[in-house]
Amino acid sequence: MQSYGLFPAALIATGTLWVAAPAQAQDASWGCQVLLCAASQNPSWHGVSYCVPPMTKLIAAMAKPGFSWPICHEAKAGTPGREIYEQCPEGTKVGYSERGHDGNRSEPDRCVKMVNVCRHRFTNGFTGNSRDDQITYRNTGGGRDGDSCTQQVSSARPRRADPWYFDIPNEHGQKQRFWFNLNY
Known part of the structure; x- marks a missing residue:
């Protein structure tokens, strides 16, 4: 051959x-x-x-x-x-599952990003500033009890x-x- x-x-x-x-x-x-x-x-x-x-x-x-x-x-x-795993999409970074089966961090199998989940600038006690149509949100409650506008969103990382x-x-x-x- x-x-x-x-x-x-x-x-x-x-x-x-x-x-x-x-x-x-x-x-x-x-x-x-x-x-x-x-x-x-x-x-x-x-x-x-x-x-x-x-x-x-x-x-x-x-x-x-x-x-x-x-x-x-x-x-x-x-x-x-x-x-x-494939690379994570642009705008996200590599993340980990909460825990592996042995109690340690598992493999890097997630793609994560932080997103602003406040949909309207007049939500629950909003305080912020606006400059050239760029709004900066901040949490008035100090981030306790899940009242922050920023949340981590994760998705499964694609396998090769x-x-x-x-x-x-x-x-x-x-x-x-x-x-x-x-x-x-």
């Missing part, structure tokens, strides 16, 4: 393996096979028949004690990273479809990120 150019950046990064025309993808080490398959974008590794066996082997190996990620030393990519990534150096040494998943 030939490499077909399905993985151009990875092929460049691992050029020592594929510079010679007779070299074939199945001749690569398991770590390089995994890297090449993970870097496949269109189609993903799921749609490349060559990639299914090494990736299935990887998934099975990860479930065993003492698993060590197979490395493609020629590519200088190391082990993959993992980010299970492809939470794993390799940063593979290109021919100029600049790293390019390739996202993938290990769902089968």
Whole structure:
């Protein structure tokens, strides 16, 4: 089976393996096979028949004690990273669920922002000032008993479809990120 150019950046990064025309993808080490398959974008590794066996082997190996990620030393990519959540939308920041199952803070699975919930400037004891149509609200009750105009609003942080990534150096040494998943 030939490499077909399905993985151009990875092929460049691992050029020592594929510079010679007779070299074939199945001749690569398991770590390089995994890297090449993970870097496949269109189609993903799921749609490349060559990639299914090494990736299935990887998934099975990860479930065993003492698993060590197979490395493609020629590519200088190391082990993959993992980010299970997308970035929060603009105007929000990363937040945490109240408590994790073990009593500690859980993972950063929320997007939060502070919003002014006072809908009208003449609500319950409003005092404030106005300057060039910009109104500054402040709570006259000192913020006790939930009578503040500012509340924290949070929403679930979106999960990534492809939470794993390799940063593979290109021919100029600049790293390019390739996202993938290990769902089968």
